[in-house]
Amino acid sequence: MVTAARGVASRSTARRDAIVGVAMTHFSERPYEDVFIADICREAGVAHGLVSYYFGGKKGLFAAAVKQAWQEMLDHERPTDLEVAASDRVRGYIRRHFEYVEQHPKRFTVLMHSTSADPQIREVAQTAQGTALMELMSTLGCPINPPPKLRLAIMGWAGFLDRATMDWLLHDKPTMDEVAEMCRETLVLVIRVANGVRFDEMTDEQALLQVSRLD
Structure with a gap:
């Protein structure tokens, strides 16, 4: 009985993953309004009702596609123990960001594309983006509530990274x-400016370490 239940759960997960995978392709190739569930189900080889069910x-x-794409990218970008x-940490984070995007351009x-959808979808995207921003701040060693100028600088850089990445693709x-x-150099630059650090006063490493020492 347990084995049978696990088999059913495994098949259910596989169907769900197949639907999300096909959906990512469709949502990446056209605006949200021009994507049709019937096309996704046909390509995924599943009944239309499963989209409503799952x-x-x-x-x-x-x-679900947005959340999965964000989570996969965040998991890939996290610093290693080394x-x-x-x-x-910053160099590795940024390098892995571009590695992930090169491997998964559709995601x-x-x-x-999620930023141009309706209000409910934008809310999902903004929540995911907020999580990504917290991951970045954690990588930098930021305090939980960074000073306004530092938060503004990092948020602005995150937008720059997204646009630069899209243009690169x-x-x-x-x-x-x-x-x-x-x-990486742009991130260090905005952190220096936010902290009022002159360019000849300290190394990049010292400038980045200043982030974790702010009250």
């Missing part, structure tokens, strides 16, 4: 190393 409808399916120095496109692009280093 997700409650199209909005729920899109929300990255102890602040500069190593990242879904995230970028869509156009003739520099190498991954080049774009990752450019984004």
